[in-house]
Amino acid sequence: MTFKNLNIISPILVALEHQGYLTPTPIQEQAIPFIQQGRDLIGCAQTGTGKTAAFTIPILQHLSERAPKKAKAIRSLILTPTRELAIQISDNITCYGKNLKLKHTPIFGGVSQVNQVKALRTGTDILIATPGRLMDLMQQGHVDLSQIEIFVLDEADRMLDMGFVRDVQKIVAKLPPARQTLFFSATMPASIKKLADSMLRNPATVTVTPVSSTAQSINQHVYFVEKNDKNKLLSQILSDAAISRSLIFTRTKHGADKLVKQLIKEGIFAAAIHGNKSQNARQKALNGFKINKLRVLVATDIAARGIDIDELPHVINFDLPNIPETYVHRIGRTGRGGNTGTALSFCGSEEKADLKSIEKLIGFKLPVSLQTIV
Incomplete structure (x- = not known):
C-alpha cells in the first residue's frame, strides 16, 4: 500500500514524496478513505502513529477540489489542546499543502492576538486553534464558523483532561449542522466516547492498536x-x-x-x-x-x-x-x-x-x- 493507492491528488503526493513519505501508516491507510467519503470518524491510535497526517491530507484534498461557497471563509477548523500541537499541525499542513493554493492559520494564547487577527482578516481556509484563544476571538467578532465543512477535534481525551469540554461544546454549537466531524485521540475513555456520540453522526471507527497501548519500539x-x-x-x-x-x-x-x-x-x-x-x-x-x-x-x-x-x-x-x-x-x-x-x-x-x-x-x-x- 502506498499513498498513490489512496487516491491522493498529485500536488499532495509530490509534497509527501519530498518529505520521504511513500507508505501510509495503519491509521492513515484506514482513516483516509472514510474521510474522503465524507464520513464522520473516530480515530484511535497510540501517539506517534501519524494521526495528524491522517486528517490533514484528506482535508487539504477536499478543500482544494471544491470551490468555497463564500470568499475568505474558514472552511475547516482543527481544535487542539496546546500551543505546541497547534504549531506542529500548522507545520505539517505547510509541508503537505505546499503545492496547493490554500491558506491556514494557527491561533493560540500566550502571544499577542494582533498578527492572528490580521491573518484572519485576509482570509484563511484552515484554522488551527486552541479553545481559549478561539473563544476570545469569537467573542470579539473576529471568527465566523458558519462555513465550516470539516471539524477536527484533535487529542480529544486531553481536551477533557485539561477542562476544555465546556468550551468545546460552545464552539461546536456555532458550527453548521451539515459538516463532517473527525475525532482523533490516543486513548478513548468512556467520557470521550460519550462526547463523540453527542457530536458525530453514524461515525466510522478506526482503531489500529489496542487502546492505551505503548509502542513495541x-x-x-x-x-x-x-x-x-x-x-x-x-x-x-x-x-x-x-x-x-x-x-x-x-x-x-x-x-x-x-x-x-x-x-x-x-x-x-x-x-x-x-x-x-x-x-x-x-x-x-x-x-x-x-x-x-x-x-x-x-x-x-x-x-x-x-x-x-x-x-x-x-x-x-x-x-x-x-x-x-x-x-x-x-x-x-x-x-x-x-x-x-x-x-x-x-x-x-x-x-x-x-x-x-x-x-x-x-x-x-x-x-x-x-x-x-x-
Missing part, C-alpha cells in the same frame, strides 16, 4: 528510587555520553525549573518548557532541543503531546504521572517513525499506586532496573 524500564535520591540517579544516568538527548517529565512547573538549575550546575545544557513560560521562551527551548543545542528538555505534561522530534532516543519520567493515560502520551515522544526509543521511569514509595495504575492500563509490568546509586 520503546524499551521501557522502571527504577525504584526514593524522592530524595532521584537527582543522584538522574545525574548517574546522564553521565553516560551515549545518552545524547533526553526529554524529562516532571509533575510540576516548579519541579521542572528546579531540575533545570541542577542540570546546568552539572554542566548539562538544559531548559524547561511549561505553562508559565512565554510562547517565545517555549519555542526557543524546543528549537534548541531539536537542533541539539540542548541535551535535555524538561517538560510538564502540557508538552507531552506537542513535541514531535525525529530520533528522540530517551524519555525519562522523573515523576510518574497520576493519570495513567498520560504515561502513554509521555513515552510516545520516543520510538517514532520506525525508530527505537528508551523510556525510563523513576518510582518513589509514594508513587507505587500510580505505577500499578499504569501497568494495569498498558497490560504488563514494567521491567525493573537493578541499577544502584553510587
Whole structure:
C-alpha cells in the first residue's frame, strides 16, 4: 500500500514524496478513505502513529477540489489542546499543502492576538486553534464558523483532561449542522466516547492498536528510587555520553525549573518548557532541543503531546504521572517513525499506586532496573 493507492491528488503526493513519505501508516491507510467519503470518524491510535497526517491530507484534498461557497471563509477548523500541537499541525499542513493554493492559520494564547487577527482578516481556509484563544476571538467578532465543512477535534481525551469540554461544546454549537466531524485521540475513555456520540453522526471507527497501548519500539524500564535520591540517579544516568538527548517529565512547573538549575550546575545544557513560560521562551527551548543545542528538555505534561522530534532516543519520567493515560502520551515522544526509543521511569514509595495504575492500563509490568546509586 502506498499513498498513490489512496487516491491522493498529485500536488499532495509530490509534497509527501519530498518529505520521504511513500507508505501510509495503519491509521492513515484506514482513516483516509472514510474521510474522503465524507464520513464522520473516530480515530484511535497510540501517539506517534501519524494521526495528524491522517486528517490533514484528506482535508487539504477536499478543500482544494471544491470551490468555497463564500470568499475568505474558514472552511475547516482543527481544535487542539496546546500551543505546541497547534504549531506542529500548522507545520505539517505547510509541508503537505505546499503545492496547493490554500491558506491556514494557527491561533493560540500566550502571544499577542494582533498578527492572528490580521491573518484572519485576509482570509484563511484552515484554522488551527486552541479553545481559549478561539473563544476570545469569537467573542470579539473576529471568527465566523458558519462555513465550516470539516471539524477536527484533535487529542480529544486531553481536551477533557485539561477542562476544555465546556468550551468545546460552545464552539461546536456555532458550527453548521451539515459538516463532517473527525475525532482523533490516543486513548478513548468512556467520557470521550460519550462526547463523540453527542457530536458525530453514524461515525466510522478506526482503531489500529489496542487502546492505551505503548509502542513495541520503546524499551521501557522502571527504577525504584526514593524522592530524595532521584537527582543522584538522574545525574548517574546522564553521565553516560551515549545518552545524547533526553526529554524529562516532571509533575510540576516548579519541579521542572528546579531540575533545570541542577542540570546546568552539572554542566548539562538544559531548559524547561511549561505553562508559565512565554510562547517565545517555549519555542526557543524546543528549537534548541531539536537542533541539539540542548541535551535535555524538561517538560510538564502540557508538552507531552506537542513535541514531535525525529530520533528522540530517551524519555525519562522523573515523576510518574497520576493519570495513567498520560504515561502513554509521555513515552510516545520516543520510538517514532520506525525508530527505537528508551523510556525510563523513576518510582518513589509514594508513587507505587500510580505505577500499578499504569501497568494495569498498558497490560504488563514494567521491567525493573537493578541499577544502584553510587
